[in-house]
Amino acid sequence: MPSQELIRSLTDEHVLRALMQHRRLTRAELATEIGISKPTAGESVRRLAERGLVTDTGERTPGGRGRGRVGSYYALAPDVGVALAVVIAPEGVVAERLDIYGNTVAHAVRPIDRPTRPSQAAEALQAAAGEVLAACGQPVRLAVVSAADPVDRATGRLVQLPDSPFLVGDLDPVAILAPHVAGTVVVDNDVNWAARAESGTGDDFCYLFLGEGLGCAIVSDGEVRRGHTGLVGEIAHLLTAGPGGRAIPFIEVFTELSLRRPDSTAINVERLLTSDAGTRAAVGEAVGGVVAAVIALADPQEIVVGGAWGPALVDDIRAQTARMPRSVPVRAADLTGEPVLSGVRAEALSRLRSVITANS
Amino acid sequence: MPSQELIRSLTDEHVLRALMQHRRLTRAELATEIGISKPTAGESVRRLAERGLVTDTGERTPGGRGRGRVGSYYALAPDVGVALAVVIAPEGVVAERLDIYGNTVAHAVRPIDRPTRPSQAAEALQAAAGEVLAACGQPVRLAVVSAADPVDRATGRLVQLPDSPFLVGDLDPVAILAPHVAGTVVVDNDVNWAARAESGTGDDFCYLFLGEGLGCAIVSDGEVRRGHTGLVGEIAHLLTAGPGGRAIPFIEVFTELSLRRPDSTAINVERLLTSDAGTRAAVGEAVGGVVAAVIALADPQEIVVGGAWGPALVDDIRAQTARMPRSVPVRAADLTGEPVLSGVRAEALSRLRSVITANS
DNA sequence: CATTCTAGTCAGGGCTGTTGCCTAGATAGG
DNA sequence: CCTATCTAGGCAACAGCCCTGACTAGAATG
Numbered sequence: 001m002p003s004q005e006l007i008r009s010l011t012d013e014h015v016l017r018a019l020m021q022h023r024r025l026t027r028a029e030l031a032t033e034i035g036i037s038k039p040t041a042g043e044s045v046r047r048l049a050e051r052g053l054v055t056d057t058g059e060r061t062p063g064g065r066g067r068g069r070v071g072s073y074y075a076l077a078p079d080v081g082v083a084l085a086v087v088i089a090p091e092g093v094v095a096e097r098l099d100i101y102g103n104t105v106a107h108a109v110r111p112i113d114r115p116t117r118p119s120q121a122a123e124a125l126q127a128a129a130g131e132v133l134a135a136c137g138q139p140v141r142l143a144v145v146s147a148a149d150p151v152d153r154a155t156g157r158l159v160q161l162p163d164s165p166f167l168v169g170d171l172d173p174v175a176i177l178a179p180h181v182a183g184t185v186v187v188d189n190d191v192n193w194a195a196r197a198e199s200g201t202g203d204d205f206c207y208l209f210l211g212e213g214l215g216c217a218i219v220s221d222g223e224v225r226r227g228h229t230g231l232v233g234e235i236a237h238l239l240t241a242g243p244g245g246r247a248i249p250f251i252e253v254f255t256e257l258s259l260r261r262p263d264s265t266a267i268n269v270e271r272l273l274t275s276d277a278g279t280r281a282a283v284g285e286a287v288g289g290v291v292a293a294v295i296a297l298a299d300p301q302e303i304v305v306g307g308a309w310g311p312a313l314v315d316d317i318r319a320q321t322a323r324m325p326r327s328v329p330v331r332a333a334d335l336t337g338e339p340v341l342s343g344v345r346a347e348a349l350s351r352l353r354s355v356i357t358a359n360s
Numbered sequence: 361m362p363s364q365e366l367i368r369s370l371t372d373e374h375v376l377r378a379l380m381q382h383r384r385l386t387r388a389e390l391a392t393e394i395g396i397s398k399p400t401a402g403e404s405v406r407r408l409a410e411r412g413l414v415t416d417t418g419e420r421t422p423g424g425r426g427r428g429r430v431g432s433y434y435a436l437a438p439d440v441g442v443a444l445a446v447v448i449a450p451e452g453v454v455a456e457r458l459d460i461y462g463n464t465v466a467h468a469v470r471p472i473d474r475p476t477r478p479s480q481a482a483e484a485l486q487a488a489a490g491e492v493l494a495a496c497g498q499p500v501r502l503a504v505v506s507a508a509d510p511v512d513r514a515t516g517r518l519v520q521l522p523d524s525p526f527l528v529g530d531l532d533p534v535a536i537l538a539p540h541v542a543g544t545v546v547v548d549n550d551v552n553w554a555a556r557a558e559s560g561t562g563d564d565f566c567y568l569f570l571g572e573g574l575g576c577a578i579v580s581d582g583e584v585r586r587g588h589t590g591l592v593g594e595i596a597h598l599l600t601a602g603p604g605g606r607a608i609p610f611i612e613v614f615t616e617l618s619l620r621r622p623d624s625t626a627i628n629v630e631r632l633l634t635s636d637a638g639t640r641a642a643v644g645e646a647v648g649g650v651v652a653a654v655i656a657l658a659d660p661q662e663i664v665v666g667g668a669w670g671p672a673l674v675d676d677i678r679a680q681t682a683r684m685p686r687s688v689p690v691r692a693a694d695l696t697g698e699p700v701l702s703g704v705r706a707e708a709l710s711r712l713r714s715v716i717t718a719n720s
Numbered sequence: 721c722a723t724t725c726t727a728g729t730c731a732g733g734g735c736t737g738t739t740g741c742c743t744a745g746a747t748a749g750g
Numbered sequence: 751c752c753t754a755t756c757t758a759g760g761c762a763a764c765a766g767c768c769c770t771g772a773c774t775a776g777a778a779t780g
Contacts, residue, residue, distance in 0.1 A: 231659045
């Protein structure tokens with residue numbers, strides 16, 4: 001008997017998923033949509049309404065549909081819950097409140113000074129989250145956070161790695177957001193979220209991020225891989241070919257080419273973009289070494305290059321990779337829209353829906 | 361009603377799994393083992409017996425158990441099917457027939473000459489498989505094959521990569537074995553299978569294979585990652601630090617150190633193992649570059665070093681990795697037993713069990 | 721030989737879902 | 751304005767799966 005209720009919860013889950021997709025349906029529509037009988041649909045709606053997950057919207061089928069009896073439209077209860085999506089970048093913090101349909105129902109931005117004043121990121125995060133969740137009236141079921149720094153997988157804290165620009169500053173998003181959220185706080189770095197947004201492309205690809213910082217995301221078998229500590233893709237110390245063909249860590253290439261900001265560990269993007277052909281070729285060769293490592297260890301179907309300067313040098317990179325024994329297509333990322341925010345939103349929505357359908 | 365039968369098939373699957381684990385059980389034992397009622401257990405056994413998957417062994421509970429009525433022992437039918445496990449290495453082909461309990465019920469070996477005469481590997485494979493499957497009397501439900509060469513994920517064929525020793529020779533195991541097998545033929549390289557055998561260690565680790573050929577396996581989130589074409593871990597062309605600190609492909613390091621066999625692309629293991637400290641340090645540095653790439657792109661919890669010469673140089677490798685910004689424990693593989701065959705057996709058994717429980 | 725104990729079966733019932741039929745309630749058309 | 755028509759929803763009957771509790775079968779113990 002204990003497994004008997006499994007099938008009922010499956011029915012309820014189907015009903016909820018259908019309502020998430022179609023917003024409002026009559027019981028008859030639910031039955032045909034899901035492929036169950038009308039009495040079963042009616043029973044499920046009754047149960048879900050009793051639990052407060054589904055309500056009669058009061059709307060009735062418009063007469064235009066035909067002649068028959070009017071049906072009652074049911075929809076998810078207006079207080080099923082929302083998700084918080086947050087992007088923490090050096091330019092500022094963006095927070096959004098997402099409803100169960102994936103709509104952004106609130107949006108807040110807080111700028112951050114550069115270089116970051118200690119604790120300013122925390123304040124900005126606090127403020128943006130507070131603004132977005134003010135007078136929400138619904139449970140905040142989870143938060144998904146992007147940070148422009150490496151993230152410890154176990155704790156969700158930002159970690160400072162040697163020689164990497166620490167863009168956002170020391171921060172513990174979980175601790176800050178936990179009081180606002182009645183559920184999980186998921187934190188990962190921006191590159192991984194951007195890769196998730198691009199993930200429709202294929203099941204095995206690599207997103208190479210080349211901007212002020214260096215990073216990459218590896219999508220393998222359809223999932224963004226994070227590794228044991230969450231530091232997959234922190235490629236600053238990967239050995240590659242530097243000027244003169246010497247093997248040096250990737251980030252050192254930029255030091256030797258005088259392409260790093262003197263006051264920080266970040267790469268000077270402006271200077272890189274205006275540099276001469278020889279410098280660009282040297283950078284291309286260094287990136288080529290990174291690509292060789294990615295091909296050897298991740299075997300992607302495609303390599304997507306993004307970041308502030310990556311797409312501009314995609315030809316130089318391609319010139320290197322074309323000569324390699326195992327060649328993989330390299331293309332610039334579509335810079336349309338905000339890939340990081342898209343990835344965060346997608347994750348937040350899918351998790352929110354799972355949470356709501358799960359506790360059956 | 362269509363989903364009603366789902367729960368019944370779940371029950372049947374539980375019964376089958378219990379019989380796979382315990383070999384023989386009475387209906388009452390099944391009930392308590394699985395946590396279902398006696399009538400349900402009886403019904404399930406009746407259904408499975410009708411389908412020919414389960415039989416009354418004729419054995420009865422020995423009187424020693426107590427006073428009560430004797431019970432009938434049921435077990436999986438003797439013809440539920442077997443799996444074929446094959447390891448194709450330069451030394452020869454090993455084929456095994458595995459029953460549903462994971463026992464090796466037949467074993468055959470066919471040597472291969474070195475260097476491999478074309479088509480000899482195919483003949484050896486054919487012969488070993490034929491011997492093991494002769495007079496089997498049961499359906500061969502699948503085959504799992506290891507080959508000591510890179511394997512194309514889509515086709516299962518061995519692929520010759522530039523500069524890698526082609527140990528086994530051109531071979532299409534799927535084509536050869538398909539006539540013997542009434543199901544899937546799974547092919548992967550030996551390093552990946554060895555890693556699968558070691559996979560109890562942790563969910564994220566890397567198995568670095570350093571022998572005549574160079575390879576590695578990446579286990580991420582508990583699964584061996586194969587990549588788009590199945591060539592994850594083919595590290596011969598990964599850029600690393602060669603003698604004099606120049607960035608060259610990993611395999612070229614051995615060329616420059618005169619550690620490759622003149623007549624082939626393989627590494628001269630004997631000479632490497634008897635080389636001076638300077639050479640070993642140079643090799644250690646080169647491996648250190650590979651480890652840096654693995655850490656950057658896979659972020660393993662641990663790096664396991666195996667292969668003919670890897671474990672002997674583990675101290676030299678550790679000396680390099682200890683200096684890296686992100687350090688990961690490096691240890692030599694436990695060379696006890698046959699890790700490749702263990703991994704192949706494990707995969708074959710788990711797939712065989714899935715196949716038998718699945719078609720409910 | 722009676723007692724005791726356990727495997728297996730049977731009857732009854734609960735829960736889930738389905739089919740088929742009916743009612744409610746609205747439109748469309750003469 | 752009234753009737754035919756058409757659809758949403760409800761009701762009753764039924765089937766499948768499982769469970770509980772009681773019962774039978776069959777052996778060892780003392």
